[in-house]
Amino acid sequence: MQYALLIYTPPGYADSLPEAEREAALAEFLAFTDDERYVAGGQLQPTETATTVRVSGGRTLMTDGPFADTKEVLGGLCLIEAADLDEAIELAARVPAARLGGTVEVRPVVRR
Amino acid sequence: MLEEVFRDEWGRVVASLVGFLRDFDLAEEAAQEAFAIAARHWPASGVPDNPGAWLVTTARNRAIDRLRRERTLAEKIHLLPVPEVIMDEFDDTVIKDERLELIFTCCHPALALEGQVALTLRAVGGLETAEIARAFLVSEETMKRRLTRAKAKIKLAGIPFAVPGARLLPDRLDAVLAVIYLIYNEGYRGRVDLGAEAIRLGRLLAALMPAEPEAYGLLALMMIHHARRRARFSGEDLVLLEDQDRSLWDVGQLAEGRAVLDRALALGGRGAYVVQAAIASLQTRERIDWPQVAELYRRLVELTGSPVVELNRAVALAQAGDPAAALRAVDRLDLDGYLYFHSTRGELLRRLGRDAEARDAYRRALELATTTPERRFLARRLEGL
Numbered sequence: 182m183q184y185a186l187l188i189y190t191p192p193g194y195a196d197s198l199p200e201a202e203r204e205a206a207l208a209e210f211l212a213f214t215d216d217e218r219y220v221a222g223g224q225l226q227p228t229e230t231a232t233t234v235r236v237s238g239g240r241t242l243m244t245d246g247p248f249a250d251t252k253e254v255l256g257g258l259c260l261i262e263a264a265d266l267d268e269a270i271e272l273a274a275r276v277p278a279a280r281l282g283g284t285v286e287v288r289p290v291v292r293r
Numbered sequence: 294m295l296e297e298v299f300r301d302e303w304g305r306v307v308a309s310l311v312g313f314l315r316d317f318d319l320a321e322e323a324a325q326e327a328f329a330i331a332a333r334h335w336p337a338s339g340v341p342d343n344p345g346a347w348l349v350t351t352a353r354n355r356a357i358d359r360l361r362r363e364r365t366l367a368e369k370i371h372l373l374p375v376p377e378v379i380m381d382e383f384d385d386t387v388i389k390d391e392r393l394e395l396i397f398t399c400c401h402p403a404l405a406l407e408g409q410v411a412l413t414l415r416a417v418g419g420l421e422t423a424e425i426a427r428a429f430l431v432s433e434e435t436m437k438r439r440l441t442r443a444k445a446k447i448k449l450a451g452i453p454f455a456v457p458g459a460r461l462l463p464d465r466l467d468a469v470l471a472v473i474y475l476i477y478n479e480g481y482r483g484r485v486d487l488g489a490e491a492i493r494l495g496r497l498l499a500a501l502m503p504a505e506p507e508a509y510g511l512l513a514l515m516m517i518h519h520a521r522r523r524a525r526f527s528g529e530d531l532v533l534l535e536d537q538d539r540s541l542w543d544v545g546q547l548a549e550g551r552a553v554l555d556r557a558l559a560l561g562g563r564g565a566y567v568v569q570a571a572i573a574s575l576q577t578r579e580r581i582d583w584p585q586v587a588e589l590y591r592r593l594v595e596l597t598g599s600p601v602v603e604l605n606r607a608v609a610l611a612q613a614g615d616p617a618a619a620l621r622a623v624d625r626l627d628l629d630g631y632l633y634f635h636s637t638r639g640e641l642l643r644r645l646g647r648d649a650e651a652r653d654a655y656r657r658a659l660e661l662a663t664t665t666p667e668r669r670f671l672a673r674r675l676e677g678l
Contacts, residue, residue: 182451265453266403267461289450 183220183262183290184269188276190256190283192227198281206277213275214259218268222259253284260290295335299328302345303419304497308395309349309388311454314356317416317444323359327352349388392417393501394454396494399443400469401452408443409472415440417497418490428479428487469498470511470566477515488519499553506562509553513570516550517577519543531666534576547577565596583613600626604637616644632661636671643678652678 195203213219228247235242247254256278263269266287273285306327310320327348341347399412411429414420420428426436446452457465473494480488495512502508524537532538551574557567572589575582590606593599603626611619620641628634639654655675662668 184451263451265451265455266401267453267457269451270403287450 182265182269182292183260184266184272185288185290186222186259186261186269186273186276187255187286187288188257188259188278188283189253189286190278190281191252192254194256194278194281194283195224202281206281209275209277213272213277216272218262218272220260220262222257224257225255228254256283295332295340298340298344299331300419302348303328304392304395304417305345305388305390306348306352307416307419308391310352310356311395311398311416312389312391313353315448315454317412317447319356319359320352321416323352323356324348326355346388390501391454392497393456396469396498396501397456397465398447398452398454400465400472401447402465402468403450403452404443404446405439406472406475408439408446409468410475411436411439412443413472413494414476414490418494420490466502466505466507470507473498474511474515474566477518488515488522491515492519504560506557506560507564507566509557509560510562510564510566510568510570513550513554513557514566514573516546516553517570517573520547520550521577526666529666529669531670542577550574563592565593568593568596581612583609587613600628601631601633604628604631604634607641608637611641611644616641620645630661632658632667635661636674639674648678 191197195206198206214222231245231247233244233246233248259276261269261272263272266289269287269289273279273287276283276285279285303324306324307320310323311317314320314323330351331344331348335341396413396417399416400409402409404412407429411425414425414428415422422436422440423433426433429436431439456462473491476494477488477491480486480491492512492515495508495515499505499508499512520543521534521537521541523543524539524541525532550570554567554570554574557570568589572586572593575586575589587606587609590602590609593602594606604623607619607622610616610622620638623634623638623641626634635654635658639651639658642648642651642654652675655671655678659668659671659675662671
């Protein structure tokens, strides 16, 4: 099954870490992306760079900023391949943000 | 008679079908069909030698027929993907017991706790949705939604139908034990049928995990408490352990509970449920060894870090003859919103002859009481001062 790992962190979380810890977290994350169960993913630029888009009456409407203003923001995401939820949770727990004050939401991807 | 067979076999049949079909709804429907067929035929033809195998085989055949019909339909309309039915897995001579897999799936911590509880009672225990709803004081509709939500998540999120591996097992077993104990405690508040149901589940778990001391520990704890259930109330009034009429205790269940505890101890059990069962067992002795009870509570504080347990340790210290040390321990606790904190302080202060302070403590406890028996009990203590 495929699962999306949605990584929520306080804004500016990566910059707030001491440099050594930030580098260690990055190295850990790179090791994580080498796992064969990792499919795709990436870190997102801050929410200040977000544009929210919807289409109404054939017109494309856009607003500056993220979809929802929340204390923690979507800071990155990955797609993984796992046998079941237990395996997905195990991988989610390896995302460095999960132990550095962030939260990882695990969502199964709809099969087509 | 038939009903008893059904209750005993329900969990086994559902487990086997979920293992086979990987779908709770389909499994439950097929199980229900098989039980309905049995109810029609068994009274005339007699109960088969192996009712469980008969039910599983019948239910599997029903489920396969149904999937075939749906597949034909799906092929006609080219719309729905229908899972392939693997006939090789079907072997009616050996029906594997998959109830442990079922229990771990129902008690998966990725499910909401109330969903875990409801699904365990429904799928493993065989209670009807309406019965579970009544036991938890919610509408049948609400309980149905709770069950549907849990089953949908198991399916869509890929919650495994498996006994967790060695690394995950300790945490997952804790979750299972917590669900069963929660069911028991719901029953302890007066709903005796749930207490019996929890003991039934505890018995099953211990039978399925015979090397696991905490499973025996939980079973022993529930049995020893349950043995005293008829003595806990006098009419509407709560009766303290020391004042209970021991002739109302279920001596058979008490003896069985103690034997189960011995089993847990023999397996080297020193976990939280084993310790609680040991305390409960000591408290049913003719002469209670309070210093040892206090010592076991100390161990339980180490294991749980719970201030409520520390409060109980203090009570044991007082019973062992040192109310002053007990009051010092109690006054270190931050449990202002907890009824028993204040009632315990009241009792300790009374014993130390500090009646005015004792009255204040009991009044505070009375403010926090939510049930009539509690209020009546506290009012009587207050009058006695």
